[in-house]
Amino acid sequence: MVKEDPATLVLVEKRGKTTIITINRPHKRNCVNGPTARALYQAFLDFDADSTAAVAILTGAGGNFCAGADLAAILNQDEANPMSSEWPDTLPGPIGPMGPSRMVLSKPVIAAISGYAVAGGIELALWCDIRIVDPTATLGVFCRLRGVPLIDGGTVRLPQVVGRGVAMDLMLTGRAVKAQEALKIQLATCFPPSYETVNETPALQQALALAESLWEHPQTCMRNDRLSTHFANPIREAMIKEYELGIETLTSGEFQEGITKFFNKNKEKARM
Known part of the structure; x- marks a missing residue:
């Protein structure tokens, strides 16, 4: 087992007016456990309060964006993801199971997706305003396969x-979506913008160029138009219902069989 330093679960770097927030659990394909969720939430709180920061980029270390919630943490109370139906009306909003997914920030966030962005990882990507992919990207609702x-x-x-x-x-299928299909169905894009051809440049490098281009816009206008779009599609009530149904699923115990099969399969692979 890799011993983790809580202070390095999430890395924060400033480049000009861009804040890069990196999930740093490469040995877990950047799966998010409770401590990581809380570190992500705090990183985005700090970004939103930082008057020198204009754009944030969310990415992952070691070639993957995020492979979802850490299934091992679900069964460990000390490392479990935050679970609460409370949702105060004040912005920027409460912490969610994956960290920032229930927040409404005042500034844009770009997802730079290389490798896996699946299960809870695709939820983090969908929370971002723009999703940038490179040829290594794979997105999908893989948690369907684990219950x-x-x-x-x-x-x-x-x-x-x-x-x-x-x-x-x-x-419903939980199938994999590769980068080219992600562009076609407008789940993601590239920079310069494309829904036709995947840019070979690494996603983080594309996202940095996009972020710099956003600096050039009049900020009050851009941010207010962005916020108006968020408030035009209120999701609070829908996400509360999603949470209630999700808890019903978890309390059914069905997922435990799927997780057990997943871990047993990994143990078999490790022995081979």
Whole structure:
């Protein structure tokens, strides 16, 4: 087992007016446990309060964005993800199971997606305003295969981004979506903008160029137009219902069988 330093679960770097927030659990494909969720939440609180920061980029270390919630943490009370139905009306909002997914920030956030952005990882990506992919990216509702529910905005935001029909396909099948298809269904894009051809440049490098271009806009106008878009699609009540249904799924115990099979399969692979 890799011993983790709580202070390095999430890395924060400033480049000009851009804040890069990196999930730093590469040995877990950047799966998010409770301590990581809390560190992510705090990082975005700090970003939103930082008057020198204009844009944030969310990414992952070691070649993956985020492979979802840490399944091992679900069964460990000390490391479990934050779970609460409380949702105060004040902004920027409460912590969610994946950390910032229930926040409404005053400034834009870009997801720089290399490797896996699946399960809770796709929920984090959907929370961001723009999703940038490179050829290594794979997105999907992989938690479908383990009996673990989408519980942090996935069932609400995915239909808003790609439409209900495509969202149902992805949510019910749990299939993988590679970068080229992500562009086609407008789940993600590249920079310079493209829904046709995947940019070979690493996603973080593309996102940095996009962030710098956003600096050039009159900030009050851009931020207020962005906030208006968020408030035009209120999701609070829908996400509360998603959470209630998710808890019902978790308390059914069905997911435990899926998780057990997942860990047993990994143990078999490790022995080979």
